[in-house]
Amino acid sequence: MSILLTMLRNMRGSLSKPAAQAPTAETLPHPQPPSEPPAPTAATIAGSPREPSPDRIYSLDTTPPIDYEPGFDIDYASATLTDIADHYKTDKGSIKHRYTLVYEQYFEGMRGAPIDLMEIGVACGSSLKTWAKYFSRSRVVGVDIRDACKSLCKGWPQIEIMIADATALDTQRMFDVIIDDGSHVSLDIVQAFAHLWPRVKPGGYYVIEDLRCTHDAHYQRMFTFPKDPAAFDRSHFAQFADAALRDMDNGEGDIDFMHFWRQMCFVRKRG
Numbered sequence: 195m196s197i198l199l200t201m202l203r204n205m206r207g208s209l210s211k212p213a214a215q216a217p218t219a220e221t222l223p224h225p226q227p228p229s230e231p232p233a234p235t236a237a238t239i240a241g242s243p244r245e246p247s248p249d250r251i252y253s254l255d256t257t258p259p260i261d262y263e264p265g266f267d268i269d270y271a272s273a274t275l276t277d278i279a280d281h282y283k284t285d286k287g288s289i290k291h292r293y294t295l296v297y298e299q300y301f302e303g304m305r306g307a308p309i310d311l312m313e314i315g316v317a318c319g320s321s322l323k324t325w326a327k328y329f330s331r332s333r334v335v336g337v338d339i340r341d342a343c344k345s346l347c348k349g350w351p352q353i354e355i356m357i358a359d360a361t362a363l364d365t366q367r368m369f370d371v372i373i374d375d376g377s378h379v380s381l382d383i384v385q386a387f388a389h390l391w392p393r394v395k396p397g398g399y400y401v402i403e404d405l406r407c408t409h410d411a412h413y414q415r416m417f418t419f420p421k422d423p424a425a426f427d428r429s430h431f432a433q434f435a436d437a438a439l440r441d442m443d444n445g446e447g448d449i450d451f452m453h454f455w456r457q458m459c460f461v462r463k464r465g
Contacts, residue, residue: 196447198437202388247289259342260318270327274298278327284320286403293403296455300399301371305329310369312337312393314360314376314386319346319353321375326352337363337376339419361385370398378407379417381425384434387461396448397465405431405457435459 264281275294279287286293309332311325316338326334336343336355347353356363360376372390374383383402394400407413409428417426438461441447450462 196441198441198447201437259346261346275328279324282320282323284324311371312369313373316343322353361389368395370395373401375403378404379425380408380430384430394463398463400461402459
């Protein structure tokens, strides 16, 4: 039996919700994996040292939800993902992380498709709006534990916000893309994957952001929600990654590939 499947089944057994059924939805086009990351310059390295932008408040869960709207439109159809991210002030673009440069290498070919996308972690809704504009035919679901987030994105028919713990989310919907930009706590990352991987369509993607937080003592000290200190242990994520890689080595399981970038991991389901 698959090493990862055994691990995830054991983990799902410890959760309050039952395991979801295996996916049968249609596949997505399989893009060519990027051959190498962008050139490592100060302008493109995610997390490179620079003065913090005041616009980061729209991406932090320590900020009371602010439903930011820029007040004007841009040409979304021709704009890059970074352009759109900066327009809505999410830190996925040049405000901080520059994850958008990586995302476009996987998602550009899917841009005109009818995409179902879930993002764990709503903050102020800026990244949800970014995805809704980038994938113009998308349905976007944001998941957050904070009740105040429910008031966000009310004028956006493409966007739905669910107040729930992603590790026990009650949904039967299938998604082309699931992005974990939630607590960044090692155990939460693995438990969310265990619970939600069955909800990824064949050919779809599960993306984990901000992996530095799984080994950053400062992040644990500044964490604002109640959490068992043992949950922060990097070994939870390391064991998960090792089990997935061994499955791929053995030709088992349903992971097509795992690509690691700076602070990011892209997992594609076999289609």
